[in-house]
Amino acid sequence: MVKGSVAISVERCKGCGFCVEFCPTHVLALSSAFNSKGYHPPNVVDGQKCSGCDLCGMYCPDFAIYGVRDAR
Amino acid sequence: MSDATIEKATLEIPVEIPVDAINPVEPFLRMDRMPHIWCPGCGIGTTVNCFTRALLASKRNLDKVAVVSGIGCTGRVAGYARLDSFHTTHGRAIPFATGLKLANPELDVVVYSGDGDLFAIGGNHFIHAARRNMDLKVICVNNLTYAMTGGQTAPTTPGKVISATAPYGVFEPAFNLVALAEAAGAAYVARWTTYHVKQLSRAMEEILSRKGFCFIEVLSPCPTLYQRRNKMGDGLDAMKYYKQASKIRPGARPSECDLTRDGEIVVGKFVDRERPGYLELLHSQMTETLGERYAEPEVSCCGEC
Amino acid sequence: MHADPKGVLTGVHFIDGDHACCEGALAAGARFAAGYPITPSTEVVERFASRIPTVGGIFIQMEDELAASIAIQGAVWGGAKAFTVTSGPGFSLMMEHIGYAAMTETPCVFVNVQRGGPSTGLPTLPAQADMMQARWGSHGDYGVIALCPNSPQECFDLTVTGFNLAEEFRVPVMMMLDECVGHMTEKVVIPGAEKIGITPRRYTRLPPEEFRLFQPQADKVPDMLRAGDGYRFHVTGLTHDERGYPSMNVDTQDRTIRRLQDKLAPLADERALSEAEHLEDAEVVVVSYGITSRVAQRALEMARERGIRAGKFRIVSAWPFPERRIRELAGRVKALVVPELNLGQMVHEVSRAAQGRAAVIPVSHAGGSVHRPETILKAIVEAAR
Numbered sequence: 201m202v203k204g205s206v207a208i209s210v211e212r213c214k215g216c217g218f219c220v221e222f223c224p225t226h227v228l229a230l231s232s233a234f235n236s237k238g239y240h241p242p243n244v245v246d247g248q249k250c251s252g253c254d255l256c257g258m259y260c261p262d263f264a265i266y267g268v269r270d271a272r
Numbered sequence: 273m274s275d276a277t278i279e280k281a282t283l284e285i286p287v288e289i290p291v292d293a294i295n296p297v298e299p300f301l302r303m304d305r306m307p308h309i310w311c312p313g314c315g316i317g318t319t320v321n322c323f324t325r326a327l328l329a330s331k332r333n334l335d336k337v338a339v340v341s342g343i344g345c346t347g348r349v350a351g352y353a354r355l356d357s358f359h360t361t362h363g364r365a366i367p368f369a370t371g372l373k374l375a376n377p378e379l380d381v382v383v384y385s386g387d388g389d390l391f392a393i394g395g396n397h398f399i400h401a402a403r404r405n406m407d408l409k410v411i412c413v414n415n416l417t418y419a420m421t422g423g424q425t426a427p428t429t430p431g432k433v434i435s436a437t438a439p440y441g442v443f444e445p446a447f448n449l450v451a452l453a454e455a456a457g458a459a460y461v462a463r464w465t466t467y468h469v470k471q472l473s474r475a476m477e478e479i480l481s482r483k484g485f486c487f488i489e490v491l492s493p494c495p496t497l498y499q500r501r502n503k504m505g506d507g508l509d510a511m512k513y514y515k516q517a518s519k520i521r522p523g524a525r526p527s528e529c530d531l532t533r534d535g536e537i538v539v540g541k542f543v544d545r546e547r548p549g550y551l552e553l554l555h556s557q558m559t560e561t562l563g564e565r566y567a568e569p570e571v572s573c574c575g576e577c
Numbered sequence: 578m579h580a581d582p583k584g585v586l587t588g589v590h591f592i593d594g595d596h597a598c599c600e601g602a603l604a605a606g607a608r609f610a611a612g613y614p615i616t617p618s619t620e621v622v623e624r625f626a627s628r629i630p631t632v633g634g635i636f637i638q639m640e641d642e643l644a645a646s647i648a649i650q651g652a653v654w655g656g657a658k659a660f661t662v663t664s665g666p667g668f669s670l671m672m673e674h675i676g677y678a679a680m681t682e683t684p685c686v687f688v689n690v691q692r693g694g695p696s697t698g699l700p701t702l703p704a705q706a707d708m709m710q711a712r713w714g715s716h717g718d719y720g721v722i723a724l725c726p727n728s729p730q731e732c733f734d735l736t737v738t739g740f741n742l743a744e745e746f747r748v749p750v751m752m753m754l755d756e757c758v759g760h761m762t763e764k765v766v767i768p769g770a771e772k773i774g775i776t777p778r779r780y781t782r783l784p785p786e787e788f789r790l791f792q793p794q795a796d797k798v799p800d801m802l803r804a805g806d807g808y809r810f811h812v813t814g815l816t817h818d819e820r821g822y823p824s825m826n827v828d829t830q831d832r833t834i835r836r837l838q839d840k841l842a843p844l845a846d847e848r849a850l851s852e853a854e855h856l857e858d859a860e861v862v863v864v865s866y867g868i869t870s871r872v873a874q875r876a877l878e879m880a881r882e883r884g885i886r887a888g889k890f891r892i893v894s895a896w897p898f899p900e901r902r903i904r905e906l907a908g909r910v911k912a913l914v915v916p917e918l919n920l921g922q923m924v925h926e927v928s929r930a931a932q933g934r935a936a937v938i939p940v941s942h943a944g945g946s947v948h949r950p951e952t953i954l955k956a957i958v959e960a961a962r
Contacts (some may be wrong), residue, residue, distance in 0.1 A: 207293065214312035217508040222467075239312070257295065258325065258469040261310060261317030261507075266295040279896025302811070305822060335807040340651070351811060351823060356804040358654065359813035359823075361677050364647045367611075367639060371648035372804060374635050375609055379805050400640040490667070558630050567633035571608045572656025572803060573778065 202253015204269045212264035215239035219256035225249035284539035297324045302354050313507020315466030315492030326476030337380045341368040344420045346413040349384045363393030366401045369408050375571045388426040389413040402456035402485045404550045410487045411480045415494035423497025430533040434501045449489045450526040454543050459484030461543035465491040467514035483549050580604050582770035584632050591879040592596030594732040595620035598938040601736025609657040610737040611648035617756040620691035621662040642667035646674035650683045656803035660686035677814050678749035686739050688752040689951050690759040693944040704755035704944030706919035709900030711751040712896045720838040722876040722898035725866040729763045736801040741776035747798050758867040786802050792819040797840035813842045849899035854892040859888025861960045876953035885961045900930045907931035912960035916940035916953045
């Protein structure tokens with residue numbers, strides 16, 4: 201099973217929610233905490249399901265998240 | 273919120289990323305100019321991600337890729353792209369790009385601009401470049417409004433929508449951009465939305481690798497103006513609408529793919545045809561009439577001339 | 578360096594100003610032109626269209642002057658020497674892009690074969706009524722260079738000069754012809770290519786990490802680049818810093834915008850192009866340019882025949898305005914007579930520079946033909962009284 205992980209640049213996030221909505225395996229959710237600009241960035245709620253497909257990275261308009269496949 | 277609450281809100285996200293991994297978009301951006309000016313939920317950044325993936329996949333020499341933008345929110349893409357880039361005047365990215373390409377045909381010239389810029393003030397230039405089949409790759413981010421200046425009516429704003437200059441609702445018929453592009457002679461015409469990130473990247477890669485006047489319309493949310501003024505929610509609501517309302521119909525007739533306020537969005541690649549390119553036609557005409565006397569254009573000079 | 582022989586039609590020709598201007602552009606190294614037909618300028622690009630395919634370059638007739646005026650700038654950033662050609666109504670359309678060229682410091686040439694205006698005016702008849710527009714036509718503070726040929730020979734020579742100045746100062750240059758000079762046929766001698774001095778584009782020698790596209794050198798002019806050489810540069814019409822990045826604040830505006838005008842200062846002073854005659858003992862000097870200077874020449878002869886100590890100062894570079902020369906002249910003479918094919922444009926500059934030290938007498942003409950020598954003579958006689 202392909203495994204992957206995401207890297208989130210918290211301060212860049214503007215809380216649009218695209219990554220949360222369109223992650224095919226529902227890895228992410230908007231966190232209740234917020235960054236210094238007052239936005240709620242995503243956090244990983246189900247890391248096991250992450251395949252590193254990087255769809256989140258493609259959707260993110262603020263370049264605040266990307267996914268990578270783990271090295272085998 | 274009290275100061276204490278803000279101090280406590282440092283986010284800790286357990287992630288394990290490969291040590292030398294970076295966001296694939298970063299090498300293509302002028303990171304010294306981040307953060308960009310686009311609003312939360314705006315789709316322009318999403319299109320830039322797709323463009324980045326397309327550049328990588330196309331394996332084009334990035335020193336030879338030039339981006340030309342006009343004025344508007346999408347026009348700001350040129351300023352953020354770490355390529356030879358030109359932020360020109362409103363509506364005139366296409367003729368600038370024409371001169372650039374003709375002076376140095378080795379360049380891959382991408383025009384990246386918005387619906388108002390390309391089709392209102394720039395409309396005349398669009399149709400002529402398409403007519404000539406000038407070798408330009410035109411990416412039009414269509415947010416159905418003039419976003420930068422506050423959300424005024426654009427030629428693409430659908431009927432009944434409220435805009436800054438149509439406070440009682442737009443009543444003018446809107447342009448169907450893909451139909452216009454096809455009619456004017458574009459060699460490649462496609463429409464996607466910012467929801468269709470995979471297809472959009474593939475389309476952008478496709479046009480980077482082929483010749484001729486190529487046009488991609490990308491529907492994108494403008495949450496701050498278009499969405500808000502029309503009580504259509506935010507960027508995510510727009511994206512969900514795109515997902516729900518889009519019908520992928522490759523080869524559909526563009527004239528039958530009008531956009532409306534809440535209706536169906538036909539997406540896909542509609543036109544992909546071979547037409548002789550401008551430089552090809554120029555060359556062939558000149559060699560036919562002048563024969564040996566025709567001198568190949570050496571337009572660009574390196575400083576020794 | 579000297580001209581590329583491929584573009585030089587060496588020989589003695591009998592051609593009109595429009596045609597000579599085209600040859601000047603070719604001799605200067607122009608290999609890209611974009612234009613739109615407009616009387617009385619069209620012959621310039623028609624000739625270019627017929628010459629360039631055997632020289633090696635491109636002409637494209639664009640869909641309007643807005644397109645032509647920016648296509649040439651795209652070509653410049655692609656590495657070309659480029660120009661466009663127009664007359665009054667087209668010149669008006671090009672104004673936004675003249676400002677863009679000034680702001681982005683894009684070296685290029687705009688040829689305006691002036692005709693009667695305003696609006697559609699007198700398409701086939703001469704005027705010189707776009708002179709102020711050449712300087713002030715676009716919005717904002719900026720500077721341009723403007724040259725005024727008065728013969729087909731000068732249409733050739735000064736076009737070469739115009740291209741050279743564009744490269745030297747990284748600025749758009751206005752060639753201010755008029756319908757008379759453009760359509761008059763005279764002898765034009767085009768020398769061998771080795772005798773034609775060309776200013777090459779001052780491309781930077783610095784590597785991409787070090788080069789700043791808007792960092793001025795000692796002469797206040799930045800070095801140049803072209804797309805495709807790996808510099809990954811950015812050009813914008815927004816107020817920008819030395820990197821070319823938008824920097825919309827008061828300090829950058831002050832620094833950048835002032836420099837756009839300051840860099841041209843030598844042309845208002847020691848490098849102003851002009852022609853003078855009989856100034857040593859003159860009491861009245863006729864200040865003129867373009868076709869009017871040819872008529873003024875006759876008027877000056879007639880004045881001298883009548884014993885009036887009349888001198889000539891012919892403006893060749895009209896912008897930046899040759900302030901210092903005019904101010905000096907005003908201190909030594911009684912009056913400056915300024916005939917123009919307009920209702921008074923450059924005369925205001927002459928007045929301003931003269932600072933009241935001499936009388937400044939306009940001889941206006943609404944356009945449509947040239948002055949009669951007698952009209953200018955009358956003004957000289959009255960000024961001398």
